[in-house]
Amino acid sequence: MTIRIYNTKTGKKEDLQTIKDGIVNLYVCGITAYDYCHLGHARSTIVFDMIVKYLRHSGYKVNFVRNFTDIDDKIIKRAAEQNTTTEELSTRFIQAFHEDMISLGNISPDIEPLATEHIPEIVNLIEALIDRDFAYESAGDVYFRVNKFKNYGQLSGRNLDDMQAGARIAINDQKENPMDFALWKTSKPGEPMWDSPWGEGRPGWHIECSAMAKKYFGDTFDIHGGGKDLIFPHHENEIAQSECASGEIFVNTWIHHGFVTIKDEKMSKSLGNFLTIREMLEKYSAETLRLFIFSAGYRTPLDFSDQAMKDAEAGVDKIYNCLATVASLDSDDLGKLPQIGKKDQTKLSNLEVRLQAAMDNDFNTAQALGYVFDAVKTVNKICTNLPDSAKPFNLQILKESGQTITKFMNILGLIKQNPQHYVQEKQDALMASITISPTEIEQLITERNQARTDKNWARADEIRDLLLEHNIEMKDGAKGTTWVVRT
RNA sequence: GGCGGCAUAGCCAAGUGGCUAAGGCAGUGGUCUGCAAAACCAUUAUUCCCCAGUUCGACUCUGGGUGCCGCCUCCA
Numbered sequence: 001m002t003i004r005i006y007n008t009k010t011g012k013k014e015d016l017q018t019i020k021d022g023i024v025n026l027y028v029c030g031i032t033a034y035d036y037c038h039l040g041h042a043r044s045t046i047v048f049d050m051i052v053k054y055l056r057h058s059g060y061k062v063n064f065v066r067n068f069t070d071i072d073d074k075i076i077k078r079a080a081e082q083n084t085t086t087e088e089l090s091t092r093f094i095q096a097f098h099e100d101m102i103s104l105g106n107i108s109p110d111i112e113p114l115a116t117e118h119i120p121e122i123v124n125l126i127e128a129l130i131d132r133d134f135a136y137e138s139a140g141d142v143y144f145r146v147n148k149f150k151n152y153g154q155l156s157g158r159n160l161d162d163m164q165a166g167a168r169i170a171i172n173d174q175k176e177n178p179m180d181f182a183l184w185k186t187s188k189p190g191e192p193m194w195d196s197p198w199g200e201g202r203p204g205w206h207i208e209c210s211a212m213a214k215k216y217f218g219d220t221f222d223i224h225g226g227g228k229d230l231i232f233p234h235h236e237n238e239i240a241q242s243e244c245a246s247g248e249i250f251v252n253t254w255i256h257h258g259f260v261t262i263k264d265e266k267m268s269k270s271l272g273n274f275l276t277i278r279e280m281l282e283k284y285s286a287e288t289l290r291l292f293i294f295s296a297g298y299r300t301p302l303d304f305s306d307q308a309m310k311d312a313e314a315g316v317d318k319i320y321n322c323l324a325t326v327a328s329l330d331s332d333d334l335g336k337l338p339q340i341g342k343k344d345q346t347k348l349s350n351l352e353v354r355l356q357a358a359m360d361n362d363f364n365t366a367q368a369l370g371y372v373f374d375a376v377k378t379v380n381k382i383c384t385n386l387p388d389s390a391k392p393f394n395l396q397i398l399k400e401s402g403q404t405i406t407k408f409m410n411i412l413g414l415i416k417q418n419p420q421h422y423v424q425e426k427q428d429a430l431m432a433s434i435t436i437s438p439t440e441i442e443q444l445i446t447e448r449n450q451a452r453t454d455k456n457w458a459r460a461d462e463i464r465d466l467l468l469e470h471n472i473e474m475k476d477g478a479k480g481t482t483w484v485v486r487t
Numbered sequence: 488g489g490c491g492g493c494a495u496a497g498c499c500a501a502g503u504g505g506c507u508a509a510g511g512c513a514g515u516g517g518u519c520u521g522c523a524a525a526a527c528c529a530u531u532a533u534u535c536c537c538c539a540g541u542u543c544g545a546c547u548c549u550g551g552g553u554g555c556c557g558c559c560u561c562c563a
Contacts, residue, residue: 156559165558230562259556486524
């Protein structure tokens with residue numbers, strides 16, 4: 001099967017064709033390190049984590065680079081506010097970012113380059129652009145000459161005339177054209193600076209990615225990713241810089257994911273309506289967040305709400321519960337398992353193929369999750385109906401289905417815990433909140449069961465109500481009465 | 488103003504030129520239970536924003552309209 005990916009550049013899904021057989025070079029724009037990351041960043045990192053894991057699962061060697069922007073206007077401003085250096089500030093938030101990534105269960109990129117560690121590469125690239133007349137110096141700044149690049153606007157589907165008509169561009173006398181963007185900026189006194197042929201200054205925002213991508217992947221590479229908001233101007237400008245400097249196509253496939261919204265508005269620092277990863281993880285597990293994120297296509301806007309998170313949590317529990325049940329099936333149960341209907345059997349044995357087909361289709365996690373839940377339902381159905389005349393073969397089907405589900409969910413960074421432990425731990429966590437001891441509960445259950453034997457329903461109900469007041473819910477099963485803490 | 492995207496049941500959300508329009512949450516009826524819970528079964532869009540067109544046939548393609556969102560300034 002071929003993996004098909006929606007390419008922003010062409011607006012179509014295309015078969016993935018790598019430059020080198022079996023190798024994917026992937027560059028993702030990372031964060032500007034000046035604050036804690038919010039759910040939007042979480043979606044970005046989780047989506048690309050899934051993409052990398054799925055590509056690797058599909059047999060590709062993926063070289064995954066994600067940068068940090070550790071010098072820019074916002075960092076300078078924030079550092080000044082906090083009375084610290086840009087270096088201290090960015091180091092602190094890069095550290096926080098790494099902590100968040102571990103909490104979320106994301107793998108690390110192979111390389112995490114910093115802009116400030118690539119100043120020579122940046123300067124070289126700017127010099128190449130000046131040599132080719134695509135850039136010019138103006139009072140210590142260097143600007144890219146957008147008029148010189150005939151493809152400017154190809155990624156975002158714009159043209160220079162339309163954009164200038166918009167007139168939302170700050171007037172700057174140093175520029176030949178208002179749309180020209182800075183490659184190098186003169187530093188003001190007290191700001192961080194590096195030596196350059198144009199005097200002391202610092203790089204513009206876009207140039208770092210062009211320089212670092214070139215360093216690690218050469219002039220042309222396979223996939224470049226980021227949020228939709230980076231399409232213009234950031235990625236447009238990267239293309240301009242890189243292609244004008246090298247004369248080669250910069251990137252073959254552009255992947256852009258959608259935003260996380262709150263009440264249908266984009267979550268962003270400027271709007272102040274953001275929730276940090278840390279805040280949200282106090283309330284919900286990383287796996288709940290991941291399921292929530294994967295319940296929609298990565299390009300769709302995703303609206304965050306408590307209800308949506310509760311739905312996702314119920315989904316995670318549902319899968320774990322099913323897998324815990326399957327894991328608990330042992331040879332004693334063999335005789336009780338039913339023959340599995342032909343239809344269910346086919347459904348389960350096709351699961352892996354269906355999951356793969358969904359993922360191959362532009363990483364359609366929502367559809368894949370649909371298949372997983374469908375399989376969970378089927379497995380539950382089989383486990384629940386336990387008539388006689390079963391064959392070991394049936395147990396095998398259930399165990400294999402459980403393995404397929406687990407293996408696939410692991411690609412999404414989900415179901416990484418032992419299901420039985422998960423169910424148990426969830427229970428244990430709830431235990432802390434209850435106001436009655438397990439011993440007392442057991443005593444009351446024993447008493448209730450005696451009352452039930454005596455057909456003293458009044459007393460039995462009384463005990464159940466009493467336990468319910470303590471959030472304890474009983475389940476009368478064939479093997480006796482079990483209990484759980486109600487969520 | 489320019490450009491791009493989206494519109495599918497109470498909510499979230501896949502999907503396809505013709506086969507039952509996935510799945511989750513919530514709801515309803517049932518099985519089970521002394522009553523419950525959990526689980527399971529059944530059920531919840533004769534229809535996919537509106538209007539035209541293409542087609543033997545469109546929710547899916549084309550054109551127009553409406554609404555929402557995003558980008559054009561920093562942004563994942």
